[in-house]
Amino acid sequence: MIRYLARRLLALVPVALGVVTLTFALIHLVPGDPVSAMLGDYAAPADVAQMRHALGLDRPIGQQYIGFLYGLAHGDLGQSISQHEPVARLISERFPATLELTAAGLLAALLIAFPLGLIAGANPGGAGDLGAMGFAILGISVPHLYLGPLLMIVFSLDLGWLPLTGRGGLAHLVLPAITLGTALAAIVARMLRQSLVQVVGADYMRTARSKGLSRRAALIRHGLRNALTPVITLIGLEAGALLTGSIITEMIFSWPGLGRLLITAINNRDYPLVEGCVLTFALSYVIVNLVTDFLYRAADPRIRLE
Amino acid sequence: MNSIRRNPSLAAGGTLVALLAAIAIFGPLLVRANPDAIDLPHALAGPGARHWLGCDSLGRDMLARIVWGARLSLGVATAVAAISLSIGTLIGGGAALAGGRVDNLVMRAIDVVLAFPGFLLAIALAAILGPGLADLVVALTAMGWTGYARLVRGEILSLREREYVEAARALGARPSRLLIRHLLPGIAGPVAVQATFGVGGIIIAEAALSFLGLGARPPAPTWGNMLEAGQAFILVAPHLTTAPGVAIGLSVLGFNLLGDGLAQLIGRRR
Numbered sequence: 001m002i003r004y005l006a007r008r009l010l011a012l013v014p015v016a017l018g019v020v021t022l023t024f025a026l027i028h029l030v031p032g033d034p035v036s037a038m039l040g041d042y043a044a045p046a047d048v049a050q051m052r053h054a055l056g057l058d059r060p061i062g063q064q065y066i067g068f069l070y071g072l073a074h075g076d077l078g079q080s081i082s083q084h085e086p087v088a089r090l091i092s093e094r095f096p097a098t099l100e101l102t103a104a105g106l107l108a109a110l111l112i113a114f115p116l117g118l119i120a121g122a123n124p125g126g127a128g129d130l131g132a133m134g135f136a137i138l139g140i141s142v143p144h145l146y147l148g149p150l151l152m153i154v155f156s157l158d159l160g161w162l163p164l165t166g167r168g169g170l171a172h173l174v175l176p177a178i179t180l181g182t183a184l185a186a187i188v189a190r191m192l193r194q195s196l197v198q199v200v201g202a203d204y205m206r207t208a209r210s211k212g213l214s215r216r217a218a219l220i221r222h223g224l225r226n227a228l229t230p231v232i233t234l235i236g237l238e239a240g241a242l243l244t245g246s247i248i249t250e251m252i253f254s255w256p257g258l259g260r261l262l263i264t265a266i267n268n269r270d271y272p273l274v275e276g277c278v279l280t281f282a283l284s285y286v287i288v289n290l291v292t293d294f295l296y297r298a299a300d301p302r303i304r305l306e
Numbered sequence: 307m308n309s310i311r312r313n314p315s316l317a318a319g320g321t322l323v324a325l326l327a328a329i330a331i332f333g334p335l336l337v338r339a340n341p342d343a344i345d346l347p348h349a350l351a352g353p354g355a356r357h358w359l360g361c362d363s364l365g366r367d368m369l370a371r372i373v374w375g376a377r378l379s380l381g382v383a384t385a386v387a388a389i390s391l392s393i394g395t396l397i398g399g400g401a402a403l404a405g406g407r408v409d410n411l412v413m414r415a416i417d418v419v420l421a422f423p424g425f426l427l428a429i430a431l432a433a434i435l436g437p438g439l440a441d442l443v444v445a446l447t448a449m450g451w452t453g454y455a456r457l458v459r460g461e462i463l464s465l466r467e468r469e470y471v472e473a474a475r476a477l478g479a480r481p482s483r484l485l486i487r488h489l490l491p492g493i494a495g496p497v498a499v500q501a502t503f504g505v506g507g508i509i510i511a512e513a514a515l516s517f518l519g520l521g522a523r524p525p526a527p528t529w530g531n532m533l534e535a536g537q538a539f540i541l542v543a544p545h546l547t548t549a550p551g552v553a554i555g556l557s558v559l560g561f562n563l564l565g566d567g568l569a570q571l572i573g574r575r576r
Contacts, residue, residue, distance in 0.1 A: 022422055023430075026427075026434065027430075141559035143554050145554075153540065153544065159540065263518055283420070
């Protein structure tokens with residue numbers, strides 16, 4: 001196990017370097033000049049030159065790249081242009097909010113998916129199955145751009161049960177978490193149903209039933225456990241997507257996280273901050289994928305770690 | 307009738323997608339109102355006899371905008387899916403056929419792009435390229451081609467070992483003939499399934515980029531732009547968000563059902 005972990009961490013190095021390089025290339029190589037975008041088309045050439053120098057953009061691209069890596073290794077992501085603060089500090093202030101939202105979204109997804117999947121899988125073809133799977137298809141199709149405002153209207157404005165926007169206690173988390181988690185919940189519920197339907201026909205299920213276990217007990221004690229493997233795989237594959245899905249959710253609910261920081265930075269043409277945010281998202285995505293991969297291997301002893 | 311009962315997803319999804327395509331193609335010819343005509347006295351008007359879906363904050367006819375938006379949103383989504391699929395097939399197929407070091411190098415590069423969250427890549431590209439329809443297509447394509455490259459490579463590698471392909475090779479078929487006559491038709495099914503699901507994902511991603519102000523420039527009636535514009539009036543005129551929201555939802559639903567149905571169809575045939 002430890003050797004496997006070490007090998008995976010080692011394999012992470014080239015991937016992380018690739019992600020860092022891609023981020024750098026996105027900002028520095030893609031056509032479109034950040035300086036003229038920041039200063040506008042009518043800026044004096046002297047101002048443009050000064051800004052280029054201040055940002056280090058007048059150096060050769062190789063030197064810029066080395067400088068970027070060097071700064072990164074020292075936790076220095078440069079200075080935000082619009083907020084006049086170190087990018088690293090701005091990001092570390094906002095990142096916990098995004099992690100909180102993502103974790104809550106994952107929890108919401110599981111809390112919605114498991115009852116639906118169980119109801120549908122326990123009685124395939126029945127009314128519960130139709131209802132649960134109909135709901136799941138709706139969940140996949142309704143864009144969270146639309147679901148978020150819809151939830152706000154119903155639960156904040158009409159019923160007044162939950163706060164409208166912002167970050168605060170648990171109540172503030174509910175609507176954003178549901179908005180973020182619904183699509184994943186729908187996918188997981190469908191997978192759980194399919195997996196359960198396959199498991200119900202297995203020999204050990206017949207054994208469990210013939211032993212005198214009730215249908216429900218056999219399903220929960222023996223079926224669910226075996227049906228979980230593909231579900232965990234799927235959750236692992238999709239968990240990273242929650243992280244970027246949070247960008248939209250943060251914009252809808254004015255959640256003070258990394259996603260809103262990124263979009264604000266884009267609107268302000270604050271390229272050092274954009275670069276830092278993109279890099280933080282991308283590296284977190286890599287790490288989340290590694291962790292879920294590891295958890296899922298740990299959960300199923302049949303999957304050899306070699 | 308029998309086939310509908312056996313594969314309801316295919317029937318429902320196919321009908322929905324055909325309907326949407328018809329709206330996108332013929333809708334603008336049938337709806338007389340100009341989607342960009344501003345009519346301030348009717349601003350935020352609710353659905354009625356003259357404006358079936360009401361008017362937006364500038365008094366523009368919502369039905370006309372939804373219908374023209376179908377052309378834009380579905381057009382962008384299908385274009386992106388087609389381009390991603392072509393690039394992915396070229397690169398993935400090329401890697402599989404070249405094999406060895408080339409294959410290894412290409413796949414490592416794809417791993418790096420895949421390690422980068424797709425939607426974030428699209429956001430970053432759209433932010434740097436600036437708003438515009440062509441830039442939107444580029445940003446969304448960057449997000450999706452890797453999936454096709456991986457799929458095509460895997461399928462070709464497995465097909466290459468099949469007997470009928472080996473037989474063709476033993477008969478002296480040249481690589482190009484092998485590819486066109488035997489390999490590409492073999493991978494068409496799985497690729498079609500992925501592309502169909504892909505269109506649904508692209509529709510949502512396009513709407514999301516527009517919502518963030520990174521999509522097509524605002525007067526353009528994409529559904530994402532309309533959703534974003536309606537957000538400010540959600541209390542006084544909820545129909546401004548309902549119409550594009552439902553349009554996006556139905557499209558995604560249609561393509562997802564069609565993808566499900568196609569997957570079932572291929573699964574049964576195999």
